[in-house]
Structures are given as C-alpha cells and as structure tokens.
Amino acid sequence: MTGQLPFIRIGGIQPPGALPTYRHARTLNGKPVRTVEDFLTEEERQTLLKFASGRKAPWELYLPPGNVWRGRMINPRSQPPQILALMEQIRQRTVRHIMADYGIMDPVYSDTLQLIRWREGDSQAAHADCEEPDGRPNGTPWRAFASIIYLNDDYEGGAIHFPKLGLQPQLKPRMLAYFPSTAEYLHGVRRITRGTRYTFSCFYTFDKSRHDGHAV
Helix, strand or coil: CCCCEEEEEECCCCCCCCCCCCCCCCHCCCCHHHHHEECCHHHHHHHHHHHHHHHCCCCCCCCCCCCCCCCCCHHHHHHHHEEEEEEHHHHHHHHHEEEHHHHHCCCCCCCCCCCEECCCCCCCCEEEEEEECCCCCCCCCCCCEEEEEEECCCCEEEEEEEECCCCCCCCCCCEEEEECCHHCCEECCCCCEECCCCEEEEEECCCCCCCCCCCC
C-alpha cells in the first residue's frame, strides 16, 4: 500500500532481540463498515441489558470527576462471572465473524471487553480509534478494528455516523457493527436526547502485548 505503514515497530526502531513488529490497522483500509442484524440471540440481549440497566449495575468510578467516561463503563473486573463468561463467548463469535469477512489470517487479540452506557446529553465527536484525523498516532495506536453490539432501542438520538464515508447506519437491538480503526473510518455518536443507550464494545489488535487476558 503506497504511503501506508502496514507494520509498525513497538517503541520505534527495533534492535536485535526486541519485541516483534505487529500489523497496523492501515492494512484494513478499504474494508467496509458492516452491520449484522440479530447477531445476538434475544436471550443474550436480555441477559446483558438486564444486568447493565439494573439498579445495582457496577458502573465504574475509578476515572477522575469530569472525565467523560466516568460512571459509563463496566469492565471485566466488575462483571459477575456469568456475565463475563457470556461476553467472552460473544466476543469469540464476533472475532470469528469479522476475521472471515475481512480475510484476516493473523492472530487477533483484544484490549477491551466493556459494557457502555450513553445517557441523555452524552455524545462523541468524530474520531478514529488508532490515530488522529491527520494520521498521527493517538493514545491507542495498536488498535486495528472495533466492534459494537447494540442492546436496546428505547432512546432517542445516539446514532453512530461516519462523516468521511457519508454513513449513518440504522441501529437495532441485537445488531453487530464493526469497522477498522484508522482515520479513514472517522466516527462519532450523535447526542442522546432521551433515554439511555446500552452497548457492548470491544477493540481488537494484532499486538499480543496489548491482550486483556480474556478469551478472544
């Protein structure tokens, strides 16, 4: 790919015996944004939604006040064993589907296994998951592609949109969406105007050192 870096070296120049190179997300440029209806079973959806929307859901508060993600994430350390096991199973199924669709033969790892809530007033500006809009690396340059599974529809607003691609998929409960992490796939979330949107989100990488330790 002219003008693109298909592999990057961890920590810059790689001396003998250093960590290996890993495949960069730019090798996925040109792959489509996909949505898959009914990817979850209704039982899976209801199980995750009941947990996430419950009065005692353990929304994490470790981030400082003022951080936009404070109180909006449930990570594996806060997930009961049965919920974590279900999410791992779904993530494994998700990875198999995406790898088959994108023709990925390399080993894939993941650094994220989260439930996310989007409350009234929440939104997200258009961004990429591994680099800045001008192509410079961002804080998570190892990320190669992402998946989002939608758990409910009793909210207003909250559409995901891809301004460079002119896309705004119609979201449905049980739907899987996935896309590469580069600036070619800038994406944002429109403001939630009513209700709460719940999603199951994961980021994937070819860098084994970033693996979160859970099944993928």
